[in-house]
Ligand SMILES: Nc1ncnc2c1ncn2[C@@H]1O[C@H](COP(=O)(O)OP(=O)(O)O)[C@@H](O)[C@H]1O
């Protein structure tokens with residue numbers, strides 16, 4: 490029994506979860522191999538389970554990545570999940586089902602109402618690592634950023650900047666096969682006045698965190714709603730629910746990561762084993 494853990498040629502060295510996953514697989518008497526998704530020499534039929542991990546170069550090659558995913562047997566999360574989840578417009582479906590998300594306006598054009606806020610965030614619907622994302626203090630900057638994304642053929646999201654992120658950060662909740670494993674705090678990423686940057690790195694600001702009952706409830710609601718929307722009969726192998734805190738103290742979903750989330754295994758004893766056990770149960 491061998492599990493393939495899939496990364497990209499540029500990112501494998503930066504994925505701190507990979508070595509822990511291989512070690513946990515070996516400790517369970519299985520094989521664990523780190524492989525690159527677009528390596529033509531890989532025979533994908535040779536693995537009992539193939540687990541998407543850090544294919545972070547898919548952003549500029551999403552169609553190619555999804556075509557690859559459709560061709561690989563025993564893939565987790567599977568192509569339907571990856572297709573649904575790599576475009577943040579899935580948040581509209583979650584919101585319609587009552588999952589609390591950050592107030593979001595889509596494809597804002599110059600002059601559109603963007604609410605009365607001190608600061609806003611504009612981001613593309615297809616993005617990761619806060620690429621092409623920025624925090625703005627004026628309506629003109631928001632309108633211009635959103636319009637430039639739309640002019641480039643992309644879709645944009647405009648949200649109020651949630652100010653609790655500056656102190657409290659965001660809370661990422663890791664679930665493996667629907668069971669809560671652990672949570673972490675991620676520090677703030679967007680600096681006031683900084684504009685668009687492509688090189689932000691959140692990895693240094695990660696610390697363990699104990700979630701509240703309200704955070705657990707919203708996480709479970711988000712995952713269950715995603716399963717319904719995608720048509721899954723069981724929860725995905727891995728899910729990361731990223732939450733921030735509203736002004737009234739309640740949790741708000743910032744994103745539900747079912748594609749290629751870091752799962753922060755070094756932050757929690759036994760997390761790699763829990764992940765691998767969930768993966769082996771799929772074989
Ligand atoms: N509305 C918001 N309020 C405060 N911070 C935000 C907001 N939207 C995004 N951010 C910051 O930008 C980062 C990246 O945004 P996110 O929506 O998580 O997209 P991705 O991680 O896919 O690039 C977040 O981790 C957070 O630090």
Ligand SMILES: [Mg+2]
Pocket residue numbers: 618731744
């Ligand atoms: Mg994020």
